[in-house]
Amino acid sequence: MRSGTRARTVRTAVVAVSAVAALAAGPVTLTGCSSSGPGGSGGGPPAALLALPADLDAEAVAGGKQAAFEPSDVHLAVGRTVGMDVRVAPLPHGWRLVDEGDTALLRRDADSRQSTCPPKTAGCGHTVRQSWTATATGSTTLTWRYVDSATCTEPQNPASCRTLASKEVRVTVG
Template sequence: MTVRSLPRPLALAAAALLVLAPVAGCSSSGGSSSDKQPDTALALPADQEAEAVGGGTKPAFEPADVHLAVGGSVGVSLTSAPLPHGWQLSGEGDPAVLRRGADAKLSSCPPDSAGCGHTVRQTWTATAAGSTTLTWRYVDRASCKEPGNAASCKALAVKDVRVTVG
């Protein structure tokens, strides 16, 4: 299995976000039904990086490339904070190549904790040889014409994960 993931500065920012989540008043959750670790794990860029890209102060996010064997899995972690902007999955890829599993909550926030976000891992399992792309959009939630529909929101940044199975 070969993985070309986020550029080093983005990977460090995403890792720092995951490490700092408990410091920000969030707690880890050990009771998920999806505790199995994926074969390949990626994290979407931190809100601060996505805001910078969305504001035009940094270059756009490079796609990540993941190579899996049939039966292998990829997990993508994202942090969702109660902000007007956030990551939303907008393209789940080809279901003939990847099957989406249950989301696993990796952290949560205590009640009434301002600004704390919870981290979720979305997981897909490779079911057949082929290629497909998973797409997340960093959107302005206040602009959504249809709640929960990322395609109806103004996109500030986009992150693609290209998955090749075989």
């Protein structure tokens, strides 16, 4: 491996770890550079990688024991990718994407499983990475809600469920 490639990979990993740690604590700003290589739409790691707050933190927000989650800010160059790791568990409460932002600025990429559970394991969840690639300059917001699935009036529409907490990621492309 060339040393330049390794340096970009290490920087991407450090940004990802820092973003995951900072996301629950408050706003975080990440910048994706415009060079080719990892972090573009070519299947490498995203230029910006975030994770939704843990279910226990969302439950604390819902119970009034913790302040609401602050929005996060991500800055990307056109052609770069932002990824959000979402924990999916067979529970009555969970994170659901309710607003994919402006599709003229961000193209939704295929979701990818980051972890799995052994078959027939009660209560076991997995992590799914939702990704978007910046296609034009501008700003938009992605919104997730931590919802009570038992209250949904339309089973396939998370916006019809009681919201317990929410998380916004403001994406600026340019």
